[in-house]
Amino acid sequence: MFSTVFSIVGTALALASASAASALPVSSRDVWDPAIFTPTSETLWYIGQDYTVTWNTSNPPQEVTDVYGRLYLTQGDSGQAGPTLAQGFPLSDGEVSITVPDVQPALNWKVVLMGDSGDYSAEFRIESAPADA
Template sequence: MSSPSSVLAKTFLFFFALFGIFANLASAVPVAEVEKRDVYDPHVLYPHAGTVWYKGQRHNVTWDTSDHPVNITNYLGRIMLRKGLIATPLILEENFDILLGRIEVTVPWVTPGDDYSLVLYGDSGNFSPMFTIKE
């Protein structure tokens, strides 16, 4: 009869070997069959440095889509507000096509300041320049 630690060791080895088999199968897909995808982080055009927004206003956030790759890893965009060096949990807009080049957002009711920026997420995040939000 096997001891409990021996049974545990054998079970661990079985799952480790099974994982190795699946890892080998996954890596066996020829590279030619995998579609190459690119990371796309478009440059934010607006808001730009010197922009002043007022709480409750609506603005078109815009970004440059002129140099987008053919195959983008993630087409769904998200815009979040950032104050200073901290991304706030405020999502201003999400689930839009990153190739639109603009999306309208409403300025949230936040503490006034001149250290706000937007983070445009698609494949990766790209920050707008700092701008101001007033009451």
């Protein structure tokens, strides 16, 4: 009986040890989630107008898993992907030009920059195009 218990415990410890060894610490992974500079919380975008989204490129990891980005809109804390603003651009560019799609005007829009990982901008406002545009 003791040998069966020791065998079970030994197997469990070996599996736990193997599992822990295969999990890389976060610091050694090549995840890059650059901070978004613009838009900011003070930003106002108009539907149909062109803008530039910018992000920090100063600290990429040595190996970047996905060098191309995707940028989309989301509202508030939903995390649900809304309209795609741009895709296939190099993350190392630090900026991409977009045209604001026809979305519901609101105060709580965010852009999400996806590549290796994702990062959100601050919430900002999107309004209908001004009458004189």
